[in-house]
Amino acid sequence: MKHAAGTLAFIARFVILGLAVAFVVSLLWPGVGDRLRAGIGLHPAQPAQRASASPTRSSGPVSYADAVAKAAPSVVNIYANKMVTEQGVQMYSDPVLQRLFGGRPTVYQRREQSLGSGVIVSEQGYVLTNNHVIAKADDIQVLLYDGRVAKAQLVGADIETDLAVLKIDVSNPPVIPLAEEHPARTGDVVLAIGNPLGLNQTVTMGIVSAIGRQLSSANPEEFIQTDAAINLGNSGGALVNTDGELVGINTLLIGKAANAEGISFAIPVNSAKKVLDQIVDSGHVVRGWLGVDYAFVPVAADSGLPAAARGAQVTDVYPGGPAALAGIQPHDILLRIGDNDIVDAADLRKREAAIKPGSKVEVSGLRNGSPFHVEVTLAQRPPMTPTASTDS
CATH class of the missing domain: 2.40.10.120 (Thrombin, subunit H)
Incomplete structure (x- = not known):
């Protein structure tokens, strides 16, 4: 038993001595370890990869100063x-007149x-x-x-x-x-x-x-x-x-x-x-005008059709306007103007305004379920009535 313990102590002393020598060598010649491993065919140790990739930085600018x-x-x-x-009231300077008459209407700027x-x-x-x-x-x-x-x-x-x-x-x-x-x-x-x-x-x-x-x-x-x-x-x-x-x-x-x-x-x-x-x-902006008011095409709940049907329904026709002269009537559903299909009322407003006044275009649609085609000569859109001022 004593012999085995002595053997272990002897081995431990040599291991400690070897580690100390290796530490001193690594301090004096830092690359010797990699050269020894390369000499016996071992690759240098690679640093462990990070467990998770760093977050991708946004491509947007940090500042908008430029x-x-x-x-x-x-x-x-x-x-x-x-x-x-503005209308106002002018007060009399004389106290008696002011008490009797109160003041008189006036206009000031x-x-x-x-x-x-x-x-x-x-x-x-x-x-x-x-x-x-x-x-x-x-x-x-x-x-x-x-x-x-x-x-x-x-x-x-x-x-x-x-x-x-x-x-x-x-x-x-x-x-x-x-x-x-x-x-x-x-x-x-x-x-x-x-x-x-x-x-x-x-x-x-x-x-x-x-x-x-x-x-x-x-x-x-x-x-x-x-x-x-x-x-x-x-x-x-x-x-x-x-x-x-x-x-x-x-x-x-x-x-x-x-x-x-x-x-x-x-x-x-x-x-x-x-x-x-x-x-x-x-000096002014020119827009085309059909001479009708229109809205979305109404669809019955039980019709089986999409909630927003294609086209625009005529709600009113201006007497003497381009549409009236062409024979377009209230309740007509307009489906096509020129070479373009009408998606909805908003789409028709854009296409109507973009056509040069005096141009002739074919308008197609449905009247009581039957198709019709008419040629309309667009006029210039009348000036809008000024609206209330905005908040900005």
């Missing part, structure tokens, strides 16, 4: 001044100023803004990003899109790049730049909540919906993408008065560009 720096110089502040006439925003969109100094910002203004002043102030001339306005075109005479106006080739998509990050509450060059961020919104049954224009914060004074300002390109003109917010939050609208840049070009060319 986009703001690119777009902000083109966004201007607009101050629209107008004289407002006061100057009112509207705040808004605008975007410089051409080297000729054309500025896009909202019509409700400059409506009935006697004097329009524009404050540029670099501090210059310019008097603006109204070139023309379009009530249906709530757009107006101004012109300023300044040297080297900063022009915003347009995102005509990259239309906004639902989910895109967008930045709203404007003059909310007179605070000058304020930037807010959100996403595109929806596209193709129609805000009026009588209006063919479509809008971008966003949750980027838009407040009073943002009207006419820029909605830009993360590359600093203009995707829309901010125009309307639905505020807390409607128990809403984060619901704002902008006019898509492609629509705004068409309005700009027509106003610059002719």
Whole structure:
């Protein structure tokens, strides 16, 4: 037993001595171990792989400062001044007369100023803004990003899109790049730049909540919906993408008065560009008009048909209008205009407005279940009645 214990002690001393020698060698010659293992055909030990891959980093920018720096110089502040006439009562200076008659009716004027925003969109100094910002203004002043102030001339306005075109005479106006080739998509990050509450060059961020919104049954224009914060004074300002390109003109917010939050609208840049070009060319926007009112096709619950049937049903025909002259009647269901099928009432509004007045098109549909075809010569759409001013 003593012999076995001595043997084990002897072996332990040599193991400890060997480990100590190996430790000293590894300190003095760090690579000797790998060279010895390679000499006998063993590969160097590889570090163990991490149990889980590191999370993929988002490809989105950490900051939007570059986009703001690119777009902000083109966004201007607009101050629209107008004289407002109001009824009042003039009090007599003599206490006796004032006690007897109280006062006399009078009319007085006061100057009112509207705040808004605008975007410089051409080297000729054309500025896009909202019509409700400059409506009935006697004097329009524009404050540029670099501090210059310019008097603006109204070139023309379009009530249906709530757009107006101004012109300023300044040297080297900063022009915003347009995102005509990259239309906004639902989910895109967008930045709203404007003059909310007179605070000058304020930037807010959100996403595109929806596209193709129609805000009026009588209006063919479509809008971008966003949750980027838009407040009073943002009207006419820029909605830009993360590359600093203009995707829309901010125009309307639905505020807390409607128990809403984060619901704002902008006019898509492609629509705004068409309005700009027509106003610059002719001073107004021209749209085609059939001379009918229409709505969705009603479908009975037990008909077995989809809830939203294809086409648009005529609800009213304007006497003497293009449709009336062609023989279209109330309750007709319109299915095709020109070479295009009609998806629904909203689709017909867009296609009708896009046709040049004076053009002849074939309109097909159903009357009491029987197909019919008529040729209609479209007229120019009459001006819309101005609507109440928006909240932005």
